[in-house]
Structure formats: C-alpha cells, structure tokens
Amino acid sequence: MMYLEKEVETMTREQLNTLQGERLQALVKRLYEVPYYREKFKEKGVKPGDIKSAEDIKHLPFTTKQDLRDTYPHGMFAVPMEDVVRMHASSGTTGKPVVVGYTKNDINTWGNLMARCMMMAGLSKKDIVQNAYGYGLFTGGLGVHYGAEALGATVVPMSGGNTAKQLMLMQDFGTTALTCTPTYALYMAEEAHAGGVDWEKIKLKVGIFGAEPWSNAMRKELEERWNITAIDIYGLSEVLGPGVACECQCQNGLHINEDHFIVEVIDPETGEPLPDGEKGELVFTSLTKEAFPVVRYRTRDISVLHKEQCQCGRTLVRMERVTGRTDDMLIIRGVNVFPSQVESVLLEFGETEPHYLLVVERKGTMDDLEIWVEVSDSMFSDKVRGLEDLEKRLRSRVLSVLGISAKIKLVEPKSIPRSEGKAKRIVDKRPNS
Amino acid sequence: MRVQQLSIFLENKTGRLARVTEVMGENDMNIRALSIADTTDFGILRLIVNKPDQAVDILREAGFVVSTTDVLAVEVDDQPGSLSKAMTLLDENGINIEYLYAFVQKDPSKALVVFRVEQVDQAIELLQKNGITLMSSEQVYKL
Structure with missing residues (x-):
C-alpha cells in the first residue's frame, strides 16, 4: 500500500x-x-x-x-x-x-x-x-x-x-x-x-x-x-x-x-x-x-x-x-439543484403562487430534468408564439439560475398532484442512485 | 364591432377537448366557432360562444385557464377572391394577422371569418371604410 x-x-x-x-x-x-x-x-x-x-x-x-x-x-x-x-x-x-x-x-x-x-x-x-x-x-x-x-x-x-x-x-x-x-x-x-x-x-x-x-x-x-x-x-x-x-x-x-x-x-x-x-x-x-x-x-x-x-x-x-x-436537494449531472431555485425563477416571472414539479429521469446514461409549470391566467396567451416565448424565457432563466438545462413543460392548472394542500415538488425516476 | 373570443389552455392529452365541450354543453353554452392551435406539448382552443362572460366563469370553475381576446368577425361573399380583398387591405396597411379561422354560417351565400389582429380599432375602421361587412358581437352571439 x-x-x-x-x-x-x-x-x-x-x-x-x-x-x-x-x-x-x-x-x-x-x-x-x-x-x-x-x-x-x-x-x-x-x-x-x-x-x-x-x-x-x-x-x-x-x-x-x-x-x-x-x-x-x-x-x-x-x-x-x-x-x-x-x-x-x-x-x-x-x-x-x-x-x-x-x-x-x-x-x-x-x-x-x-x-x-x-x-x-x-x-x-x-x-x-x-x-x-x-x-x-x-x-x-x-x-x-x-x-x-x-x-x-x-x-x-x-x-x-x-x-x-x-x-x-x-x-x-x-x-x-x-x-x-x-x-x-x-x-x-x-x-x-x-x-x-x-x-x-x-x-x-x-x-x-x-x-x-x-x-x-x-x-x-x-x-x-x-x-x-x-x-x-x-x-x-x-x-x-x-x-x-x-x-x-x-x-x-x-x-x-x-x-x-x-x-x-x-x-x-x-x-x-x-x-x-x-x-x-x-x-x-x-x-x-x-x-x-x-x-x-x-x-x-x-x-x-x-x-x-x-x-x-x-x-x-x-x-x-x-x-x-x-432536504430536498437534487443532484443532476453533478449540479446541486433545489426546487426553491425554480420557485424563485417563477416568482421573477410574476407568479405569486407558482405550482411546479421537477421531474428527473435517466435517459440513456444522462440525467434529464423536465420542469412542469402550471399555466396561470397571467402567463397565458391566446397566441402559440406567446406561450412558446414564455417557455423559451423560462428555460433560459432556469439555465442561468440552476446552471443546467431543463425542458419546460406547461401544464394545466391543478394537474400537479398536491398532498395535504402542500405541493409535491420532485419526482425522481432515476434508478436508485 | 369587437367580438369576444375565449382561449383555453389544453395539455396534449386525451379527453381534454371532450371535457371542455362537455362543460359547455352541461351549462347550455352554444359554441359558434372554434379552432385549435397545437404544438407537440400543448394546444390553445379558441372559441366564440353565445354568452362569453358566463362561459369564462364556467370554464374557470371547471379548472381551465381561460383568457379573452377581442377579434373581428368578417363577413365575405362565398365566392373566389372575396377573402383576399380583406387580407390585402390589412396587409397593405401594415396590420398583421395573428391568426384566423372560419365560422359555420347559416346563409350559404356568405362566409364568416374570424380575424385576430393586434391593431383592432385600426382594422375595424379600415375594413368598414372599404365596404367590408363586420358583424357585431350581438349578431355573432345570436347566430
């Protein structure tokens, strides 16, 4: 030795x-x-x-x-x-x-x-x-x-x-x-x-x-x-x-x-x-x-x-x-990620009570992060371009705050499960890592 | 001459459109016109209904994200080239059309088209000055 x-x-x-x-x-x-x-x-x-x-x-x-x-x-x-x-x-x-x-x-x-x-x-x-x-x-x-x-x-x-x-x-x-x-x-x-x-x-x-x-x-x-x-x-x-x-x-x-x-x-x-x-x-x-x-x-x-x-x-x-x-810290591709960081981005976008979910999966060998965001009245636009632009701006803010890229998925209100009034923030589907 | 259109956010998953029509039907709401714009992940359903204010409340109650937008209902003769006249006018005057879709019309000689533009007042003035018929909201809701 x-x-x-x-x-x-x-x-x-x-x-x-x-x-x-x-x-x-x-x-x-x-x-x-x-x-x-x-x-x-x-x-x-x-x-x-x-x-x-x-x-x-x-x-x-x-x-x-x-x-x-x-x-x-x-x-x-x-x-x-x-x-x-x-x-x-x-x-x-x-x-x-x-x-x-x-x-x-x-x-x-x-x-x-x-x-x-x-x-x-x-x-x-x-x-x-x-x-x-x-x-x-x-x-x-x-x-x-x-x-x-x-x-x-x-x-x-x-x-x-x-x-x-x-x-x-x-x-x-x-x-x-x-x-x-x-x-x-x-x-x-x-x-x-x-x-x-x-x-x-x-x-x-x-x-x-x-x-x-x-x-x-x-x-x-x-x-x-x-x-x-x-x-x-x-x-x-x-x-x-x-x-x-x-x-x-x-x-x-x-x-x-x-x-x-x-x-x-x-x-x-x-x-x-x-x-x-x-x-x-x-x-x-x-x-x-x-x-x-x-x-x-x-x-x-x-x-x-x-x-x-x-x-x-x-x-x-x-x-x-x-x-x-x-705590609820996630490690994705070596980077520490907290759900509260995502929340802070959504707050920046004028959401007063954002509902969101971080979905982590291992695709092939790489970790993949998808952020589901419930669309609120204030975010919504009748134009496809408006929503796509929103996704793009969220993605770029998330990248700069979290340091990793994530896919933004807009979902309907109340579609993210809540338990006892408190929203669940993370779904980690990675095999026992 | 402004007509209220409802826009509803839909995730691309089965049953969502059915749910909207179900809620509307249960509450005696009559859909006058509809169109869907969709991407791989979501869709936007646009509706013209007989009682828009009530419909907004009902849909929100049912958990949908709804917004309202003022659009124009343009009546054109049901013959070749008539839609082009309206389009050309708007284009030449720098009014950008965000999207448009057609209505079902009971009078077979006429076609009704919904226009969504940014400069609504300017468009109304321009079209009317050039002899193009716009339907009022009352007319549209009663169709």
Missing part, C-alpha cells in the same frame, strides 16, 4: 484525537477574532478557553446553508480579502450561490489532500489523469487538477463535455485515470462502445468519480464497461471541495481526512450527536482552512461512520457512500 503521508494516515485514534484537539483550539482562538464568529460563539456562550479537546466541539454552534446565504458573498471569510487567492461558488437554494474562498495555504492544503486521495485510489506520478470535471466556479475541476499536479501526475485538463475529443485524447495520450461524475463516465463508456474506439489503446485503470450520488450497481457497470477500478470521492465546496474523503483500493467506505476535518454524525431532527455506527447527518468542521473555515457545517448528507482500521492500513474513519439527503 502506498501512502502520501503515512504518519497521519495511519496514526492511532489517540494521536489523532490529540492532533484534532490542538487544531480545534487554535481554530476557535483564531475565529474569535473574526466579528461574525465572535458574535456567534458569544450567543452560544462559548469562549476559546472552553475548548480543550476535540470532544469539546459539541459546545460550538452549527453552521447551516442558510447561514452561508445570509452572509453572501464574503461575510464568513476569516481573512482579509487581500489574502484570498481564489474563489469558488456552488448553487445556493435560491438565486444567489454560496461563495467560498481560499488563501495560498488553503490551495496548497487542498492540493495535498486531493493528491492523498488520488494515491489512496492507487495513482502515482506515473499516471496520466484526464480530468473531465467542469472547470470554473465549481470546485470539481480545479480541485482535482491541483491534486493531480501535487501528486506529480500528468493532468489533461479536459473539463466536461466534448466526448469525441475526450475519447480521442484518451487513446492518443494513453490516459490511465479518468476523473468526472459517474453519469458522465457512463455516458462516455456508451459512446466508446458505440464504435470508433480502438480498445487496444485504452489504458484506463482507475476512475475517480464523485459530485453526485451513485450506487454500487453503477460502480459495477462502470468497472465492467471500462475495465477499471471505480473509486468514490466525496467533498463539498462549503467544506473544501473534492478531497474531504475518498475510497482506497479496498472500496470499503471513504476515508475522511481527519487531520484536517472533524466529522460528526448527528440526528437531523434534534441536532444531537449519534453514537458510532449509527446513520445520521454528516457534520464537518474544517480545522486548518484559513480563508473560509466552517464550524460544524450541516451537510444534509446522510451516512454512517466506521472507525475500525481498514485493510489498507489507514486508521482514518470511513464513511459509507452517502445514501440520501435530509
């Missing part, structure tokens, strides 16, 4: 606790100097002196997505803007995105953690990594890119899309590792099998897939179609981006990089921490991030933790594949 940082990856629970305790104390001390946090800690009656060990984390307040929205864009940055060297953003629950920042040190830490993950997945500097995560505000593309470089591998910064070129370069460059969303990997496999690919030239051995939920069945399919080991990676921009946790080659849960993050599992209803081995909401605290640290960030992701040492020798806690969400 190869480790990037054997010492931390295999340290005892006791050593890890000590390290986390020290880092947590330093974090709280530092955050107490930031007005936003000082006020939040005071509200909860916590002083830096109260935090003596990692266990004391339970005294700290939670951070929610709503907090991040309320402080848009930089209200929770903990360093002056001149020290911030990079910004990323992910979709918020309505129009405004959630913005995160990184210092030079943060970028290095991130690259290092991502490199650690890639090594866990079996990669080394000898590998040629074709990175088909989207480059841009989304953390996936640049996160993986910097990790591959930190590892010393050769990175091919393809970004998403342009499948024919992806396949051509994969053959010509002898790509050994593919990084992208699992649905895109499946789509590429389908295109590759459709013809035109010389399989002798395909040298792929590992795929590192994430940014959306996927199943073991899908893993099997990917491994068979590409003849690779398919590795699950986890991360979210609010906490870091990709590199928070990753599977090793044992494929037995995702190792969380605990020297940089404290993970808790809580009961989403009560907020109470749950005992080891129980299923609940994942909560992350970043210990070392400078520009945008998070304290007890509620991810809304549901999972279970396992603390026993892994066969790979690592002692880092393993989280099971995320099985669900505690």
Whole structure:
C-alpha cells in the first residue's frame, strides 16, 4: 500500500484525537477574532478557553446553508480579502450561490489532500489523469487538477463535455485515470462502445468519480464497461471541495481526512450527536482552512461512520457512500439543484403562487430534468408564439439560475398532484442512485 | 364591432377537448366557432360562444385557464377572391394577422371569418371604410 503521508494516515485514534484537539483550539482562538464568529460563539456562550479537546466541539454552534446565504458573498471569510487567492461558488437554494474562498495555504492544503486521495485510489506520478470535471466556479475541476499536479501526475485538463475529443485524447495520450461524475463516465463508456474506439489503446485503470450520488450497481457497470477500478470521492465546496474523503483500493467506505476535518454524525431532527455506527447527518468542521473555515457545517448528507482500521492500513474513519439527503436537494449531472431555485425563477416571472414539479429521469446514461409549470391566467396567451416565448424565457432563466438545462413543460392548472394542500415538488425516476 | 373570443389552455392529452365541450354543453353554452392551435406539448382552443362572460366563469370553475381576446368577425361573399380583398387591405396597411379561422354560417351565400389582429380599432375602421361587412358581437352571439 502506498501512502502520501503515512504518519497521519495511519496514526492511532489517540494521536489523532490529540492532533484534532490542538487544531480545534487554535481554530476557535483564531475565529474569535473574526466579528461574525465572535458574535456567534458569544450567543452560544462559548469562549476559546472552553475548548480543550476535540470532544469539546459539541459546545460550538452549527453552521447551516442558510447561514452561508445570509452572509453572501464574503461575510464568513476569516481573512482579509487581500489574502484570498481564489474563489469558488456552488448553487445556493435560491438565486444567489454560496461563495467560498481560499488563501495560498488553503490551495496548497487542498492540493495535498486531493493528491492523498488520488494515491489512496492507487495513482502515482506515473499516471496520466484526464480530468473531465467542469472547470470554473465549481470546485470539481480545479480541485482535482491541483491534486493531480501535487501528486506529480500528468493532468489533461479536459473539463466536461466534448466526448469525441475526450475519447480521442484518451487513446492518443494513453490516459490511465479518468476523473468526472459517474453519469458522465457512463455516458462516455456508451459512446466508446458505440464504435470508433480502438480498445487496444485504452489504458484506463482507475476512475475517480464523485459530485453526485451513485450506487454500487453503477460502480459495477462502470468497472465492467471500462475495465477499471471505480473509486468514490466525496467533498463539498462549503467544506473544501473534492478531497474531504475518498475510497482506497479496498472500496470499503471513504476515508475522511481527519487531520484536517472533524466529522460528526448527528440526528437531523434534534441536532444531537449519534453514537458510532449509527446513520445520521454528516457534520464537518474544517480545522486548518484559513480563508473560509466552517464550524460544524450541516451537510444534509446522510451516512454512517466506521472507525475500525481498514485493510489498507489507514486508521482514518470511513464513511459509507452517502445514501440520501435530509432536504430536498437534487443532484443532476453533478449540479446541486433545489426546487426553491425554480420557485424563485417563477416568482421573477410574476407568479405569486407558482405550482411546479421537477421531474428527473435517466435517459440513456444522462440525467434529464423536465420542469412542469402550471399555466396561470397571467402567463397565458391566446397566441402559440406567446406561450412558446414564455417557455423559451423560462428555460433560459432556469439555465442561468440552476446552471443546467431543463425542458419546460406547461401544464394545466391543478394537474400537479398536491398532498395535504402542500405541493409535491420532485419526482425522481432515476434508478436508485 | 369587437367580438369576444375565449382561449383555453389544453395539455396534449386525451379527453381534454371532450371535457371542455362537455362543460359547455352541461351549462347550455352554444359554441359558434372554434379552432385549435397545437404544438407537440400543448394546444390553445379558441372559441366564440353565445354568452362569453358566463362561459369564462364556467370554464374557470371547471379548472381551465381561460383568457379573452377581442377579434373581428368578417363577413365575405362565398365566392373566389372575396377573402383576399380583406387580407390585402390589412396587409397593405401594415396590420398583421395573428391568426384566423372560419365560422359555420347559416346563409350559404356568405362566409364568416374570424380575424385576430393586434391593431383592432385600426382594422375595424379600415375594413368598414372599404365596404367590408363586420358583424357585431350581438349578431355573432345570436347566430
């Protein structure tokens, strides 16, 4: 087994606790100097002196997505803007995105953690990594890119899309590792099998897939179609981006990089921490991030933790594949989508009480989003052109707010089912993803 | 000379048109003229009825999205070239026809055509000045 940082990856629970305790104390001390946090800690009656060990984390307040929205864009940055060297953003629950920042040190830490993950997945500097995560505000593309470089591998910064070129370069460059969303990997496999690919030239051995939920069945399919080991990676921009946790080659849960993050599992209803081995909401605290640290960030992701040492020798806690969400967030083609974003678009169009439904299907290997909108008197026009124009304007607004394209389907009033007066907003027809 | 037309949003699924005619029939509403414009996903049903205001209420009650639009009912002789005269007039005067459709007429020597234009008043003036007969709403509803 190869480790990037054997010492931390295999340290005892006791050593890890000590390290986390020290880092947590330093974090709280530092955050107490930031007005936003000082006020939040005071509200909860916590002083830096109260935090003596990692266990004391339970005294700290939670951070929610709503907090991040309320402080848009930089209200929770903990360093002056001149020290911030990079910004990323992910979709918020309505129009405004959630913005995160990184210092030079943060970028290095991130690259290092991502490199650690890639090594866990079996990669080394000898590998040629074709990175088909989207480059841009989304953390996936640049996160993986910097990790591959930190590892010393050769990175091919393809970004998403342009499948024919992806396949051509994969053959010509002898790509050994593919990084992208699992649905895109499946789509590429389908295109590759459709013809035109010389399989002798395909040298792929590992795929590192994430940014959306996927199943073991899908893993099997990917491994068979590409003849690779398919590795699950986890991360979210609010906490870091990709590199928070990753599977090793044992494929037995995702190792969380605990020297940089404290993970808790809580009961989403009560907020109470749950005992080891129980299923609940994942909560992350970043210990070392400078520009945008998070304290007890509620991810809304549901999972279970396992603390026993892994066969790979690592002692880092393993989280099971995320099985669900505690909110109504959908992940479509790697993009986080909230029904409330669609609602905000309809409100912009002058609808006071919009009725709509998000229908997600997997067509072939790709996720397909259709938004049903009940036509109201104010939207309606006696001209076909008027309604087609409305569809077009909605589609383009949805694309800009959600970041993905959707088909708009106008439907008759009251045709979207309501349960107990409350409208159902999502129909997800994708196979257990 | 304005005639009220009802427009109803219909999803392209079976039974929706039947439901509209059923509701109209149950409530003693007489349909004078109708036309459907359809796309792959939806259709717009346009109706001229004897009691438009009541019909709007009834249809809304039944859960339909309904709007009303003023249109023109143009009477032309039932012979070649007579419709063309009206069309040419509108065209030459820059009045754009959004859509049109024909009526069933009891007098076999006349044809009735519904015109939907943006500039309704301008069109009325122009057509009447050129001796083209427009039917009043009362006449149309009573047909």
